Amino acid sequence: MGFPGVWMTESESLVYRVVPKCACSTIGQIMFYSDHGRFFDGDIHDSTDGMHKWAQDHSHDPIERAVRARKGVTFTCVRNPYARILSSFFDKIAGIQRNGRRYRGNLVPQLMQRYGIDVGSPENGFDFDQIASFRRFLLFARDTVRFRKPMEPDIHWSAMSGHISTFIVNGGRYDRIFFTEAFNDGMQKVLDAADNPVEVDLAQVPRFNESEGHGPKRAHKVSDYFDDLSRHLIWEIYKDDFQLFRYDFDDPDNKMPLGEVDLDEVHAKLGR
Structure with a gap:
């Protein structure tokens, strides 16, 4: 491999x-x-x-x-993990890619049809309900990770x-x-x-954020996007990420880790 x-x-x-x-x-x-x-x-x-x-x-x-x-x-x-999945949504789902098109061609229309996601467009200034659409995207992301349906999980989430x-x-x-x-x-x-x-x-060194400027800006603080159900889904998808990399599951607005990464633990748990 x-x-x-x-x-x-x-x-x-x-x-x-x-x-x-x-x-x-x-x-x-x-x-x-x-x-x-x-x-x-x-x-x-x-x-x-x-x-x-x-x-x-x-x-x-x-x-x-x-x-x-x-x-x-x-x-x-x-x-x-909270900030990463939000970034994936705003870049890959709500944003326009560097080639001027939507990510993965028909993915966004498929999500609109199957999950009721609305992401606006450049023509209307990306005017949409960010919180409602993100939570629906999260359900889709969980389905791809847990059930590999309606597609395999994408590397970005x-x-x-x-x-x-x-x-x-x-x-x-x-x-x-x-x-x-x-x-x-x-x-x-x-x-x-x-x-x-x-x-x-x-x-x-400048920050090379290749996804910036091609889509909507996040309009709310991180915790506003995550209700009880959303946090349940996040734990289902990213439990190992929170635990191994010491991020704070209880406070979505605390972006900082709670401690250093234990490399021996990472190798032991992920090397099985």
Whole structure:
């Protein structure tokens, strides 16, 4: 099976397991810069050279060798599950993608028909009931994760623990797992531990949020979107994420983790 979702610098100094909606665009650009002294011109997800990616056949052998030999600093980044699923909704369901179209073609019309979701449009200024539509989307996300219907779960709302576990199960081991909410602190520790060809000054790195500006802005605080039923569904989908990565299930408005990640516990629980 190899190491799907893994990106690695050509210098093999950094090995990163991508977790969607967890600052992956910014992390990828930092990795690219640490080898080349410049940022990739465009969305880093579109790069086909200058960095190894498991999705590229020619990258398989270098990534496999580096992971097996424990070369470089191996890391990933996580995010509060409440904020992550909201971000997925506003970007992938309510937003317009970089290509000017809706995400996955007919997905949004299908959700409107099956789940009664309304996401407005650029023509009406994305005027819709955000809370009602999000809660209906959450029901759909739960159905995909639990029952794999009406489709397989999408990478943007499937659990972080699922993404992170594939790397462990296939023989990898993480050196660091840090929080999107304390990004500079966590990323700096990764860079400090790595032998990068080019030094990176994190204070000068822009945030590469490729999804920003293509859809509606969130109009309410996080907790307003989650009633009792919504929180029940969130626990059903993301229980492992809350527990392993120490996020606060009881207070949706507290985006910060309650403690550090225990790497031994993550490897033990996700490596089964």
